[in-house]
Amino acid sequence: MxxxxxxxxxxxxxxxxxxxxxxxxxxxxxxxxxxxxxxxxxxxxxxxxxxxxxxxxxxxxxxxxxxxxxxxxxxxxxxxxxxxxxxxxxxxxxxxxxxxxxxxxxxxxxxxxxxxxxxxxxxxxxxxxxxxxxxxxxxxxxxxxxxxxxxDGLQENERVVGEYLSKRMCSLKELPSVGDWIGDVRGHGLFQGIEIVKKRTDLIEKAIIPHEKLCRYIVDFLKYERIIVSRDGSDGNVIKIKPPLVFSKDNVDTLVNGIRQVLIEAEKTGHF
Incomplete structure (x- = not known):
């Protein structure tokens, strides 16, 4: 199936x-x-x-x-x-x-x-x-x-911070040029993912093509910034985000700002 x-x-x-x-x-x-x-x-x-x-x-x-x-x-x-x-x-x-x-x-x-x-x-x-x-x-x-x-009200924290995480990650789609790499943002609570794809502007047809190489670069780059995420999916192009229940909005900002920085740096390299 x-x-x-x-x-x-x-x-x-x-x-x-x-x-x-x-x-x-x-x-x-x-x-x-x-x-x-x-x-x-x-x-x-x-x-x-x-x-x-x-x-x-x-x-x-x-x-x-x-x-x-x-x-x-x-x-x-x-x-x-x-x-x-x-x-x-x-x-x-x-x-x-x-x-x-x-x-x-x-x-x-x-x-x-x-x-x-x-x-x-x-x-x-x-x-x-x-x-x-x-x-x-x-x-x-x-x-x-x-x-x-x-x-400690951790389930409610998960709901509130999870909604904030979704909004912040979706905002990455609006970034000039590099936002095209963000194919999909999905999940629930603090169990979410970002699918990294080839830029639509680089394709002749509006196809969805996994970008495993860039996803790996993002995950590795974030480790040097002391931000730990992983990647999964059948094509290895989904950033997996599943932090603990005590995750805060400040933590979300650190994470999303880190991803934003990586995307900008990735474009500067010209390798993606």
Missing amino acids: SVPDTYCGPYKTGAEYASEIRQVLEYTGGVGAFIHESILGCGGQIMMPDGYLPAAYDLVHSSGGCVTADEVQTGFGHGGTSFWQFQYYGVTPDIVTMGKPMGNGFHIGAVACRREVANRFASSGIEYFNTYGGNSVAYTVGNAVLDAIEQ
């Missing part, structure tokens, strides 16, 4: 991408499981298009399948408006996986599921074993992180 990317993918609507799931079900006669990230992280910071996940859930459930939402990167308030990113799309998964953010650096992971799923597993007779399960230190750390998120 295609990655549900409405920016440069084959389709522009969630319904069209969901139709591919329907085709798979018709071809196979049904599926046992459908697993998705709530925002595709390594896939390029891709938000699910409107209507895609609700349609996917209905199709999979109608065939007797189980849906798992991967919230390892997007959970615990990183979406800003909701504690879990899947809530943003109005869906409820059967299983939710979670990890890194819940320990704030400490090694911890967890899974939550519907009672029906848990009962079905228990009745199978299969014994579950985990070498690190039952770790009282991990429990204590996880509880402390949940307390901090609530007591």
Whole structure:
């Protein structure tokens, strides 16, 4: 199936991408499981298009399948408006996986599921074993992180600062000349990405061509400015931005001003 990317993918609507799931079900006669990230992280910071996940859930459930939402990167308030990113799309998964953010650096992971799923597993007779399960230190750390998120208003900070981040990054598109390298700004809360593309003005047709070389240059340049971001996407041309919940508007200004400086310097070199 295609990655549900409405920016440069084959389709522009969630319904069209969901139709591919329907085709798979018709071809196979049904599926046992459908697993998705709530925002595709390594896939390029891709938000699910409107209507895609609700349609996917209905199709999979109608065939007797189980849906798992991967919230390892997007959970615990990183979406800003909701504690879990899947809530943003109005869906409820059967299983939710979670990890890194819940320990704030400490090694911890967890899974939550519907009672029906848990009962079905228990009745199978299969014994579950985990070498690190039952770790009282991990429990204590996880509880402390949940307390901090609530007591320090970190989810609301994520929402407010995330909206500011989106506006500041979108403003890069308006920069004279170099703004043409900013193909798309997308994401939610403080889980966002910038797709770097060839300048439209350099192309005969208004095509979208990934600019992996420039994206790599931007990420490397920012490291020398003590600004840490990474890049991902199938073409390696998406700047991945996923700072901690305590990220501030001042931090946003440092980041965006740094990217602006890199773009200007990149044009000066004449290599891009």
